[in-house]
Amino acid sequence: MSARTRSWWGWGYDDGHQPVEALRAAAPAIVQQLGFGSAEVEEPARLADVLATLPAPRVPVPAALRGILTTDGEQRIRHAQGKSYLDTVRAFRGVIEHPVDAVARPRDEHELEAVLAWAADARVAVIPYGGGTSVCGGVEPRELGPRFEGAVSVDLGALDAxxxxxxxxxxxxxxxxxxxxxxxxxxxxxxxxxxxxxxxxxxxxxxxxxxxxxxxxxxxxxxxxxxxxxxxxxxxxxxxxxxxxxxxxxxxxxxxxxxxxxxxxxxxxxxxxxxxxxRPEHRASRAVRFPTFLAGADAVRALSQSGLLPANCRLVDPLEAQQTGAGDGTTALLVLGFESTDHDVADRLDRGLAICREHGGSPDEPRAGGAVSAWRDAFLAMPYLRDTLMQVGVLADTFETAITWDRFPAFHETVVGATRAALGEPCRVTCRFTHVYPDGPAPYYTVIAPARRGDEVAQWQAMKDAASRAIVAAGGTITHHHAVGRDHRPYYETQRPDVFAAALRGAKAAIDPAGVMNPGVLLPAEA
Known part of the structure; x- marks a missing residue:
């Protein structure tokens, strides 16, 4: 079996994306279901065309590091940015604004040390790549300024044992x-x-x-x-x-x-x-329906404070349940599950369902497949779906946060309102809880709207700024688990104490005297 090839412009693997012929056939139905979009399917830019316009590396690779560093054009493009909506729509249009100059693939710590030493001496920014899945500008070498001669992406794929x-x-x-x-x-x-x-x-x-x-x-x-x-x-x-x-x-x-x-x-x-x-041997789960999302939120709060500690407690609003095929749009859906390596969990599920009933919930009948399976399958496919929607003229993105239970209803109304106002009508803003704590939930928002083709970056930026300002002003965190990167840094700066920022700058100055480690993330590049 041949190895899967990662998409150079979008999420995941090439074989996870719809072939363009199939997408053209499906586009009219997608547009009809959403009420917006275009049956005219766009195709991504050709990698060969992007390679033809790629600027030459700004820094030479020293002879001693040629077995570790490569300046291959395709590798430079693939490591130039993450997989946020912003990253993806620019790559889709063939725009790689800040390509790295080289990609390092160290095979051990000694080779990594050699790369870092060269970078400090040569004034080359070092961008750890991980899996390249950043959705907040964490791996794109922008905002470097005149202090740096270039940038190198460090890929630790060989250190995986x-x-x-x-x-x-x-x-x-x-x-x-x-x-x-x-x-x-x-x-x-x-x-x-x-x-x-x-x-x-x-x-x-x-x-x-x-x-x-x-x-x-x-x-x-x-x-x-x-x-x-x-x-x-x-x-x-x-x-x-x-x-x-x-x-x-x-x-x-x-x-x-x-x-x-x-x-x-x-x-x-x-x-x-x-x-x-x-690996857990004991599992039990059920879907529960609630008349409204806030009614479901009250039940989730009770569950989170009960000590039952469910493994899964995902509350999905009615519209998102409908969009994922797990509901008809009239009820919110809670996916409630328990698991253990040691003991049966049926009693915990029974008590959890009793709490749901006390708050107006109606559990589905237990059966194979059903809403739980439909939502799980849709959850795994969501990043690929974002790219599919892009091709039919639809902007789709997500952002997430956390807030205490007492502030959640007003917070939710504020964030949804600000996001809808920035996008204009028609648009859809849905919400689900990804994680829950005794003192509050982690709401995760999905936005879908007609894309202004050719102007998606400005459209996205207006939405992102409005949502981020609303989140921070209403007392939430700019991110619960998507990280800070460069996109969230301005809002992260408003929620952290100034004295902590000073301590962070001091730690970085002591550990990274040349300031080459991922400049512009957490702190401005000049810091």
Missing amino acids: LHELDDVSRAARIGAGASGPRLEEQLRAHGMTMRFFPQSFELSTLGGWIATRAGGHFATVWTHVDDLVESVRAITPIGAWASRRLPGSGAGPSPDRLLLGSEGTLGVITEAWVRVQP
């Missing part, structure tokens, strides 16, 4: 370049799993998860990768950074906590010890 497995403590030491499937494949051979499944699972990497404080699929308890990390090792411009492997510690500020969420600004994460467990 399972090095050690401690089945007594249930932990594993794994290379940061391991993608989700690669990581789970290696653990599965030992009957273990990390139990961490972000929507980007098939492409994103362990190092990327840690660097961005990624969120997994499970809705309570261990929601972020933070909760699964025992220790982290990184290579910084001034040496190795490795925290001690411990189940917990009260010894001052934690070394691995500072690397979590550092987004490549302090160094390149090379490996980590993470908590693993046997």
Whole structure:
């Protein structure tokens, strides 16, 4: 079987996108269902045409690093940006505004150290790539300014091995370049799993998860990768950074906590010890219908405060349930699930369903397939669907946040209103809860509107700015699990204390004296 080829312009793999002939046949039905869009299907720019206009690298590759660095044009394009709507629509039109000058593929830490030393001396920005799935401008070398001669993307795909497995403590030491499937494949051979499944699972990497404080699929308890990390090792411009492997510690500020969420600004994460467990044998789930989204939110709050700790507690508003084939648009849908490696979970599901009934919920009858399966399949296909809609003249994007329960109803109304006002009519703004805590939910919004073809970047920017301002002004966080990057940094700066920003600048100056590590992320490039 031949290896799958990643799309150079859009999400995922080429074979995950609709062939243009099939899309042309489906376009009229898509337009009819949405009420907007175009039956005129656009095709992405040809990679060969983009390569023909790619500028030459600005910096020469030293002879000693030619086995590690490449200036191949296609690799430079593929590592130039992430997979946000902004990234994708520009690539779709053949626009690569900030190509990297070289791509580094170190095979061990010594080679990585050599790349960092060269970059500091040559004034070359270093952009850790991970799986390239950033949706917030985290891997695009923009805003570099005159201080830098060029930029190099560092791809740790070769550092993907399972090095050690401690089945007594249930932990594993794994290379940061391991993608989700690669990581789970290696653990599965030992009957273990990390139990961490972000929507980007098939492409994103362990190092990327840690660097961005990624969120997994499970809705309570261990929601972020933070909760699964025992220790982290990184290579910084001034040496190795490795925290001690411990189940917990009260010894001052934690070394691995500072690397979590550092987004490549302090160094390149090379490996980590993470908590693993046997694959769960006991599972139970059910779909529950609620007359309104806010009624469902009240039930989810009760569930999150009950101590039942469901593995899945995804509340989807009526319109999103309809769009994913899991509802008819008249009721909100809750996907409620429990799992365990040790014991039957039927009693926990029964109590969870009782709480739902107390709040006006109506559980579906248990059956194979059904709404739970329909929503799960749609969840995995959503990133590909965004690209499909782009081809038929529809803007589709997402953003997410977190807010406390007491403020959620007013917050939700404010954010939806600001987003709709920025897009104009017609548009759709839907919401689901991806994660829930005893003190609040993590709402995840999806926006769909007619695209202004050829002007999508400005249209998206107006929507993004309006939604982001509304989120921060109403007391939410600019991101719950999508990271900061360059797109969210202006809003991140408004929600963090000034004294913390000063401390972060000090840490970066000490660890990265030349300022080459992912400049413009978390801090302005000049910082």
